[in-house]
Amino acid sequence: MVIYYIKLACLSLWQTRSLSILAILIIAVGISATMTTYTINYMMTKDPLPSKSDRVFLVRLNNWSPEAAYRNRAQERPPTYLSVQDTVNLIKQNKAQGHIPIAGFKDMLKLPEQGAIDAEMTFVRATSRDFFSSFEVPFLYGSEWPQSVDENGEQVVVLSKKMNQTLFAGENSIGRSLMLGDHQFKVVGVLDDWFALPRFYGDSMRAFKAPRDIFVPFQTQINLELWTSNLQSYECWKEPENTTVAALWASECVWVFFWVELSDKAQKPEYLAFLNAYVQEQQALGRFQRPIINELQTAAEYMQERRAYSSDSKIAVWLAGCFLVLCLLNAMSIIMTKFQGKAAEVALRRAVGASSFDLVQQYTLETSIIGVLGGVLGLIMTHICLYVSSQLYTHLSKDIMSMSVELMLATVILSVVSSLLFGLFPIIRAIGVQPAKQLKSL
Amino acid sequence: MKDFLPILKSLKSNYIAALLFITQVAITFTILVNAIFLALEKREVISRPSGLDEHNIFYVATNLPVKDAEKKALLEQDLLRLNAINGVTSAAVSTGLPLTGWGRLVEVATKPDTKYDTFSGYYGGDAQLVKSFGVELIAGRHFKKEEELTARVDGYKIASEAMVTKALAKSLFDESWEQIVGQTLYINNKPQRIVGVVKTLQSAWPSWVVVEHGVISAVKETDGIVNFVIRTESGVPTSVVDQTLSYLMETHGRKIDKVEMFTDVKARAYSAENAASKTLLGVIAGLLLVTTLGIYGQSRYGIVKRFKLIGIRRAMGASKGEIIRYFMLENVILTCLGVILGIISAIVLSVAFSNVFELGTVPMSYMIYGSVCTLLLGQVAVFYPAFRAAQLPPAVATRIV
Numbered sequence: 001m002v003i004y005y006i007k008l009a010c011l012s013l014w015q016t017r018s019l020s021i022l023a024i025l026i027i028a029v030g031i032s033a034t035m036t037t038y039t040i041n042y043m044m045t046k047d048p049l050p051s052k053s054d055r056v057f058l059v060r061l062n063n064w065s066p067e068a069a070y071r072n073r074a075q076e077r078p079p080t081y082l083s084v085q086d087t088v089n090l091i092k093q094n095k096a097q098g099h100i101p102i103a104g105f106k107d108m109l110k111l112p113e114q115g116a117i118d119a120e121m122t123f124v125r126a127t128s129r130d131f132f133s134s135f136e137v138p139f140l141y142g143s144e145w146p147q148s149v150d151e152n153g154e155q156v157v158v159l160s161k162k163m164n165q166t167l168f169a170g171e172n173s174i175g176r177s178l179m180l181g182d183h184q185f186k187v188v189g190v191l192d193d194w195f196a197l198p199r200f201y202g203d204s205m206r207a208f209k210a211p212r213d214i215f216v217p218f219q220t221q222i223n224l225e226l227w228t229s230n231l232q233s234y235e236c237w238k239e240p241e242n243t244t245v246a247a248l249w250a251s252e253c254v255w256v257f258f259w260v261e262l263s264d265k266a267q268k269p270e271y272l273a274f275l276n277a278y279v280q281e282q283q284a285l286g287r288f289q290r291p292i293i294n295e296l297q298t299a300a301e302y303m304q305e306r307r308a309y310s311s312d313s314k315i316a317v318w319l320a321g322c323f324l325v326l327c328l329l330n331a332m333s334i335i336m337t338k339f340q341g342k343a344a345e346v347a348l349r350r351a352v353g354a355s356s357f358d359l360v361q362q363y364t365l366e367t368s369i370i371g372v373l374g375g376v377l378g379l380i381m382t383h384i385c386l387y388v389s390s391q392l393y394t395h396l397s398k399d400i401m402s403m404s405v406e407l408m409l410a411t412v413i414l415s416v417v418s419s420l421l422f423g424l425f426p427i428i429r430a431i432g433v434q435p436a437k438q439l440k441s442l
Numbered sequence: 443m444k445d446f447l448p449i450l451k452s453l454k455s456n457y458i459a460a461l462l463f464i465t466q467v468a469i470t471f472t473i474l475v476n477a478i479f480l481a482l483e484k485r486e487v488i489s490r491p492s493g494l495d496e497h498n499i500f501y502v503a504t505n506l507p508v509k510d511a512e513k514k515a516l517l518e519q520d521l522l523r524l525n526a527i528n529g530v531t532s533a534a535v536s537t538g539l540p541l542t543g544w545g546r547l548v549e550v551a552t553k554p555d556t557k558y559d560t561f562s563g564y565y566g567g568d569a570q571l572v573k574s575f576g577v578e579l580i581a582g583r584h585f586k587k588e589e590e591l592t593a594r595v596d597g598y599k600i601a602s603e604a605m606v607t608k609a610l611a612k613s614l615f616d617e618s619w620e621q622i623v624g625q626t627l628y629i630n631n632k633p634q635r636i637v638g639v640v641k642t643l644q645s646a647w648p649s650w651v652v653v654e655h656g657v658i659s660a661v662k663e664t665d666g667i668v669n670f671v672i673r674t675e676s677g678v679p680t681s682v683v684d685q686t687l688s689y690l691m692e693t694h695g696r697k698i699d700k701v702e703m704f705t706d707v708k709a710r711a712y713s714a715e716n717a718a719s720k721t722l723l724g725v726i727a728g729l730l731l732v733t734t735l736g737i738y739g740q741s742r743y744g745i746v747k748r749f750k751l752i753g754i755r756r757a758m759g760a761s762k763g764e765i766i767r768y769f770m771l772e773n774v775i776l777t778c779l780g781v782i783l784g785i786i787s788a789i790v791l792s793v794a795f796s797n798v799f800e801l802g803t804v805p806m807s808y809m810i811y812g813s814v815c816t817l818l819l820g821q822v823a824v825f826y827p828a829f830r831a832a833q834l835p836p837a838v839a840t841r842i843v
């Protein structure tokens with residue numbers, strides 16, 4: 001019976017092909033507008049670490065001038081980053097499962113055999129081995145550096161897949177060397193494809209850019225005194241003793257983002273108590289002369305506070321949603337027109353014994369075929385729109401403009417459900433004809 | 443107008459189709475007005491002047507690869523040599539450039555030892571910086587060469603003179619902003635005499651609330667990376683860029699951190715706004731297309747259904763013009779109802795947006811223009827079906843079911 005209905009539906013679609021194609025097109029346009037904006041918004045605002053969102057925290061200590069609150073805010077909040085000495089101290093105390101300092105510098109990168117002219121200015125991320133395990137970064141070759149490297153600050157690097165492609169033509173480069181400025185570094189690991197979206201762990205202004213391509217141990221940056229003044233924001237309430245980098249390291253200037261991974265949610269109060277105790281200890285030494293308002297902030301809270309999420313994408317979703325409703329209303333009136341022309345057929349079928357339920361079934365099938373075709377076409381158009389967006393939105397990482405399988409499935413389902421919903425009314429109208437009256441006029 | 447009552451009666455008998463039509467017009471109107479408003483708002487942000495002579499400026503970020511004690515001398519030599527390059531109008535050193543996303547900010551107060559009155563962007567450079575930026579002086583005077591100082595970092599701490607932007611002067615002195623010349627301001631609690639006011643100079647962050655606030659002081663900084671701001675005569679010829687770089691690379695240990703045209707800096711700074719406004723324009727185009735198709739389809743449907751009626755009216759002596767007029771008037775009535783509903787929902791949506799996303803509300807003039815456009819759109823879409831209907835011979839029309 002179903003096969004017979006499908007045959008009938010196809011026949012009917014073919015008979016009214018121009019109207020059917022119009023309905024399919026209009027549904028597809030609406031679906032693709034909605035799904036494109038929704039995909040972008042979804043990728044931008046999704047939880048970057050779903051499995052650990054409640055146990056990975058940004059550490060904020062209230063290290064600021066005794067005279068004024070940080071940024072003179074009415075409601076005092078601690079800075080979002082720490083000084084080098086506090087970062088080093090907290091890592092040494094080793095109270096959390098993972099300690100992830102986020103620092104970095106810029107330097108000229110080249111292979112040892114290349115000349116100075118081939119060197120490229122490269123952004124380097126300085127962090128710890130816990131970065132890779134806590135943020136679930138996949139490795140292609142090798143692994144993160146061992147614990148001892150973090151403690152001693154040895155000259156090793158982890159490369160991204162892209163950087164490994166550029167430098168070593170994509171081959172297993174473990175054990176090879178490269179030069180960063182005047183220092184030689186040994187490759188210990190190469191990452192697999194990794195998209196951190198949004199890239200929550202650093203400067204919120206760059207949350208939708210790709211991660212950096214080269215990682216070195218934080219302690220190595222400290223030991224080698226590598227510092228780039230115009231790379232990250234840094235704030236000082238007290239001048240460093242003198243102009244050397246060593247003095248900057250020892251100063252109260254704050255610039256290192258410091259994340260911790262705790263073993264579970266329950267450890268949060270415990271770790272906060274530890275931080276407060278640490279600050280009290282430091283107060284005894286004459287530092288931290290402000291109220292203790294330390295904070296442990298989740299990635300989502302941090303992004304929210306820094307307004308990393310632009311409202312544009314949300315507005316676009318709203319507008320596209322309205323647009324979809326409009327398209328569906330349009331499709332509804334087209335389907336109504338289609339069925340109107342079939343009043344005689346309906347009357348004939350009713351007269352020879354078809355129940356109204358039979359007819360509902362048949363027309364529902366026809367509408368769902370329109371929905372499925374609209375959804376599939378919409379999916380194709382969504383991909384085209386996303387491609388165009390990735391060319392247009394140069395300030396966003398290309399990885400935002402990609403759809404997961406769930407989203408693709410959702411697209412088709414949205415199309416079918418909404419066209420069924422909006423097609424129901426025309427169907428009910430269509431089967432409501434009076435058989436006798438219609439037949440008479442034939 | 444004698445058609446008015448029959449139209450209302452026929453709408454009443456077919457109220458579902460009419461309601462569908464009105465809803466569509468209302469939704470179209472709502473999206474149209476809000477999308478155009480948002481798109482134009484973005485355009486306005488993009489077209490704000492930075493204050494610089496945008497098309498004739500590029501900058502080079504580089505280091506001074508000598509010992510701290512020799513940096514001042516090297517910087518001065520660099521400036522002399524860069525100014526001497528053929529085609530360079532003016533070259534200067536600066537702590538930063540507008541819209542680059544990386545810069546300094548200072549607290550500004552009119553009285554000592556009080557909390558700040560406002561924030562401002564900060565640029566420090568040599569006496570020629572204002573000229574190299576191409577910023578227009580509107581009150582007071584330029585820096586004099588002898589006022590120029592050199593610091594390692596944080597030049598505002600040793601400066602004694604400063605220039606401010608008009609926006610900053612206005613925020614402190616309202617309409618009597620010109621009086622700021624000669625006054626003393628406290629920049630990060632350090633007293634500085636204001637010698638001049640420039641028209642516009644944006645700060646480093648385009649989305650900052652006080653992006654138009656700027657303080658300039660004549661203090662060169664030598665630490666880390668310095669920015670050479672180079673202004674040329676018309677456009678930036680590649681030969682000037684090449685000569686600049688080849689001169690800079692003569693010094694051993696020089697690292698070129700960045701070379702960028704200012705037009706590229708600006709395009710990058712506003713890429714989000716630009717993309718958003720283009721997307722909105724795409725939405726508007728799609729919207730108009732779908733709505734026109736929709737109105738066309740519905741009018742056609744409504745007319746086909748009433749072929750018999752048209753035939754009878756024609757047979758009774760109605761002219762073709764009267765038939766066309768009937769359907770056009772029907773369209774006007776429906777569109778007007780849709781627009782009224784649309785104005786209400788557009789206001790609701792706009793207020794909701796402005797509450798949630800901190801945007802301005804759509805001004806009334808948009809509603810008026812939007813209504814006129816929607817009405818025209820409806821008339822255009824209905825004309826062809828109405829025209830076709832009028833061409834129908836009465837004899838044929840009365841026979842059709």
